[in-house]
Amino acid sequence: MVPKRVQDYMFSILSDSFSRYFSPNFTFIIEERWQAVDNETFRAVEAYLPTRVGPATDSLLIGSNDPHNLEQSIPVDCKIIDKFEGMELEWSLRSTEAKKYFHRERRYFRLKCKKSDRERIMKSYFTYIADIAKTIISKRENLYINTYDQEAGIWDSTVFKHPATFDTLAMEPKLKQEIIKDLNAFVERRDFFQGVGRAWKRGYLLYGPPGTGKSSLVAAIANYLRYNIYDLQLQSARSDADLRRILTSTTNRSILLVEDIDCSTKASRDRTRIKDEQEEDSEDEQTHKLSSSDPGVTLSGLLNFIDGLWSSCGDERIIIFTTNHKEKLDPALLRPGRMDVHVYMGYCTPAGFRKLADAYLGINDHCLFATIENLLEDASVTPAEVAQHLMKSDQPQAILESFVEFLKTKKNETEEGK
Structure with missing residues (x-):
């Protein structure tokens, strides 16, 4: 005689009460955003969890810009089991559909543990993750x-x-x-x-x-x-x-x-x-x-x-x-x-030219260096122009002779401009 909607409501109340008072588990939620900015705890967990992939992990996201150097990440709904100071902890990454005023999905991590371990996790575990993540990020191979x-x-x-x-x-x-x-x-x-x-x-x-x-x-x-x-x-x-x-x-x-x-x-x-x-x-x-x-x-x-x-x-x-x-x-x-x-950031100097000559031609000194450095004092030449000229050939003598003529032309242009 009780309507179905009332039955469902009563069941949800009883279920919530049972889980609240009788379930031994506790769940932490770490969302991607926190108080209008990126959640640094989320970023730390995101860096930390790929290092805890083990036999119990049921899925893994992999990819790379280099096929010989695969990288791994945590996909949505993946479960990872971590152990810390005798505690067994279950991690998972979840996602919810974007609401109309959001432009992308909202991701969050779920950490399931025993209620008795809650305080230890708050005091020690998250600090441990933050320290490990900081080390990982400082040594990351890829920048973006x-x-x-x-x-x-x-x-x-x-x-x-x-x-x-x-x-x-x-x-x-x-x-x-x-x-x-x-x-x-x-x-x-x-x-x-x-x-x-x-x-x-x-x-x-x-x-x-x-x-x-x-x-x-x-x-x-x-x-x-x-x-x-x-x-x-x-x-x-x-x-x-x-x-x-x-x-x-x-x-x-x-x-x-x-x-x-x-x-x-x-x-x-x-x-x-x-x-x-x-x-x-x-x-x-x-x-x-x-x-x-x-x-x-x-x-x-x-x-x-x-x-x-x-x-x-x-x-x-x-x-x-x-x-x-x-x-x-x-x-x-x-x-x-x-x-x-x-x-x-000014025009190329003698010190800058020597650095470029070493990088592009593999030489640290040459009989034409003194002439070039004197011309650089009066010619307005950018490092980009010098680099473009030095990379035309791998023959230092020919390149430097051509570069001297180039600098003389630039010097004349500079003097005419003045």
């Missing part, structure tokens, strides 16, 4: 470069295999050592940043003519620190709120890269210059700007993104801006605390 997909609202990643290192960079040795010293100090001074009340981040501005090695320096920093790169085009952000959401979806121990910031958005440009440019805009361009539905990123939003409250949503991050025209940037962006280190 991420590009923001505006339509899907997620970061798309691909393996980053740029060969640039500080050993291969064609830049002044003194400047190179200063950058390395600054990076080491940043990584090792977490307590210092907390003690002085500053977010654990560092801002770099790389500026100079095109082809002077700004992108190569970014790659060298990533390879040196073993940090993933998030390559952000500011046009991808429709508004300041959108920019904040993009920022909070990046992970710790990463580089946030904004290339050619003077071209990315007018919010970064000197406000006096923008006013002059707007007066020169055509009527059609002005109409297009007024009809745009996306307000875009404002200067205040960009500043808050660099050193405001939202910039503290994460630890151990490096923000790198590159530009060919530092003078076009608004002075507010250049103040200490926003872009902490300004690195000028």
